[in-house]
Amino acid sequence: MLKRIAVLVSGGGTNLQALIDAQKSDIITSGEITLVISNNPDAYALERAKNAGINTVVVNKKECADQTEFEKKLVLALEENRTDFIVLAGFMCILSESFTKKYANRIINVHPSLIPSFCG
Secondary structure, eight states: OOEEEEEEEOSSOHHHHHHHHHHHTTSOOSEEEEEEEESOTTOHHHHHHHHTTOEEEEOOGGGSSSHHHHHHHHHHHHHHTTOSEEEESSOOSOOOHHHHHHTTTSEEESOOOOTTTTOO
16 A cells, blocks of 8 residues: 655745655655645645645744744644655654654655755
8 A cells, every 4th residue: 555645845945846756756666745844835845746746835933922833723624635655855853853753764854964054
């Protein structure tokens, strides 16, 4: 059974596109991208996901009262999607220790630069 993958993004989505392309080329064989979540409603990554037929959700941190509310909305979207794994692909929000512990050993960051010094 394929594992359900959620990709969290903030911007253009070039890493997301690489993952979509890898999935279409059968390079990714054990999982399927089933959800893309962005904190930025204007992120082009959302268009990339829609073009690939992948469900999208926007959780705008600016519309949340605090980090706890923001992460509760993320968790709700992930749980509704029955997410098995999370890929942070240029997701420009810091996630709390409680969030990362909830998904221990199920999160990978493909954009591990020293932010904000080396963004993009």
